[in-house]
Structures are given as C-alpha cells and as structure tokens.
Amino acid sequence: MNDLELWQYGLIALGALFVGMGKGGLPGVGNLTVVLMALALPPKASVGVLLPILLSADIVAVLVYRRHALWPYILRLAPWTVVGIVIGYFVFGWIDDAQVRVLIGGVLLSMTVIHFLRKWLRRHSEEEDKLPHHPVFVASTGIVGGFATMVANAAGPVAALYFIASGLPKYAYIGTSAWFFLLVNCFKVPFMMHLGIINAESFRMSASFMLFSVAGAFLARYLVRFINQKLFEILIWVFIVIGGMKLIL
Template sequence: MPPFALLGLSLPDLTLLALAAALLGLSKTAVPGAATITVAVFAAVLPARASTGVLLVLLILGDLFAVWTYRAHADWPVLRRLVPAVLAGVALGTLFLAVAGDTTVRRVIGVILLLLVAVTFVRRARARPAARERPGGAGRFETSSYGALAGFTTMVANAGGPVMSLYLLAAGFSMSRFLGTTAWFFFAVNVAKAPFSVSLGLISLESLQLDLLLAPAIVIGALAGRPLARRIDQRLFDRLVLALTVLSAAYLLMA
C-alpha cells in the first residue's frame, strides 16, 4: 500500500497538498504572501488542527532556504523589539488551540485569511505614503500590535506573513531588508512554535511522515522561486493570489 494511503489520503489529496507545498516553497524565496493559499488548501484537505502541525515543519524547511538566500540582510534591532509581543501572541494562540474544536479552528482560519486579504489591500494603498512618512521605523505601540497579531495568526493558522509585510512596509524597509528580516523572523518564530505544537499533539509521528512525503515539493518550489519570479508578471500573480485566497477562505467558512 502506498505511504499516503496509510495516512488516510487519496492520490488526489496528496497531489493537491504537494502543489500547495511547492507554492509554499516558492513564497519563501520569491513571492511573499502566496503561502496563504497553502494554509487554506491544507486546512481544507486535512483536519484544520492537524494541518497546522503538518504545515509548521514544512514552513521551517522553507525558512531554511529563505534564511540562506537572504541571510545578510536582517535588521536585528527590529527583530529584538518584536520578540516580547510575538511571544505573547504565540502564547494566546496556543491557549486558543487548546480549547477550540476543529470546526472553530477552521472558521477562524477562514476569517483570518479574509482579514489578511483586507490587510494586503490596506498595505498596497498605504505603502508609498508610509514609506515616505515613516522612514525611521514604526513606533512602540505599532510594533507591539503587529507583533502580537503576527504571533497569534502564525500560531493558529501559520498565516502571519501579511501582518509582518504590513509592519515592515510601514517601517519604510528597503526590499533587501524586508526579505532578510522576514526570513529570519519566521525561521525563529516557527522554531519557537514547535514545542507548543508538540505539546498540543499537532506534531506527531503521523504528521512527520506526511511532512517527509511533501518535503521534496518544498525544495522544488524554493529552488524554482527566484528565477521564476523574474519571468512572471508580479501584478497579475498577486491578483491571482488574492482571488484564490478569498475563494479558499469562503470554502473554509462554508464547509
């Protein structure tokens, strides 16, 4: 019997998960924000709670590629200022996962995805003015707010990317600082989340078996990311990401 059948997955299920994993790898090295589709697909194919544990290991693998690619561009003072708020958000997300049922988690993931789409539109509308008005970086209140929201969303739905994107753009980051800081931030946060996920039973031997099957897709997506990004229409791709994310979130809310 094929390994994926032993995990209760059909071949179409595994194929869909592999495509979503490849997109996750792509998002880590080329197209930030595309991972929201991966979150929705995993929560639709797998039980919503279990999907967060499977995704976390794959995210860490993708983070390793991102850190290697942009390792020299992180803004460490900004990362240090974010730590307390992010940890508070992760702790709140852990408490939520401990008491919430699978249906509730699925609905919350759907709502979070819709909110993050709205955040993305706000980011686009305010990106240029923010970069001009706030070249020195965001204030303490904004840092705490964004950090806590990023910690909560990444713990509950592995979907903190758009929140961090809005924060870093509001702080007036250049592209290289943006990519480097994001890479190190999510690598550190995802590694820190692992013990919480293990304690909640979200990471198990079975979830690790599925991660092993999907790991090659992450590698392929991450390696293909940078050369592919230079050849596609970024604006069109972003619109497709937003549209598919809205559809995925709607599915999760109605399922």
C-alpha cells in the same frame, strides 16, 4: 492520515511547492498553502503537518538570503509575536476553525484598509511615515501575527503588512522575513508537540513532502530576479486581500 488519496497527495504536494516558492521570494504564493492543506486534511491536523514543511523552506530561504536581513525589524517584532503565540497556544483547544478564520481575515482586511487610507491621506506629505515604528503598531502586528501563526500557520500576510509598511526593499524584505519566520516557527514546535498537533505520524507525513518545499525555494530564487520592486509590493497586497477574503468567506 496514513492513507492519502491521490487528490489529497496532489494538494499537499502543490501546497508544499508553494511554501517553498513563497519563502524563496515570490510574494503571496505561500498564502495559498494554508487553504490547500485545509482542503486536503482536517484543519487542525493540517497545521501540524504544515509546520515542519515550512521549516524546511525557512532553512533554504535563510541560507540564500541571510545577508539581506535587517535585524532591528526582527528584534522589534519578535517579542510581541511570542506573546501572540502563547495566546494562540491557550485558545487553540477551544476556539473552532471557523472563528479563527473570520478573526484573522477580518484583521488582515482592516489592516490593509488602514494602510492604504493612510497612504492616500499622506500622498502630499514628504515627511517620513512614523506609524510602522510606533510601539502600538509594532505590538499589535506582532501579537496578531503570533496568534495567526500558532492557530493556522497564517502569519505571512500579517508580517507582510509590517515589513512592507516599513518600506523594506525587495531583498531586505525577503531576507528579514526568512530569518523572522525561521525563528518563529522553531519557537512554535514545542507548543505544537505539547498540543499533540505534531507527533510521529504527522512528522512522517511532513517529511515526505519536504522535498517539494525545498525545490520550490530554489526555483523561486531564480524567478524573483525578474520581479521589480513596484510589482513585488502590488502582488503582496493583492494576495493579502485575497487571503483575507478567502478566510472570511
């Protein structure tokens, strides 16, 4: 992975910029990174290169939006996410990339259909939607997200399903997601190192692209002010559907 061609460098740099912009509050942009990285590098190697880049953007996002985090949502989801990460760790060695992509894409699209179906069925109801707080919903979302982040760094859309379904306002969503992913990605590092996905060579490559992710996070900080709440949620769902279809197709 030492000798990158220009097109590979460009795709990774663009992916790193998108990572930062997604972490900085522009919905869905970061979901494109997984695809760009997988095009530029071997799929499993791309997972290891991407994680330190994600962490660099996570740190910036936490510094900017830390006061907006709602910790009860993090504490409910995190234990189940850990379970999913451990499952992903054990299956990473024998499941192939195509199977992982179809599995995650299918889950994303099915959860999206369920969300909007329930929203339509409840269109005349004035009672609070209790599903996002139901233990089964929280557990299944956390496990799927943990598995997705371990095998493909692709938990963003899954977490978005939980946080948006919970009705978090724009800045609360960004701040809560920032802390959640910083903690989750830090937790993943030892597992990635043990699998050999992160090593000295991959980290040197990651470090050379961190500046792009940091720049993207600061840029998004100013752009997010111009996005209203309704458009914010629409964009998230659009990118979730696009990401799910891309993973399957």
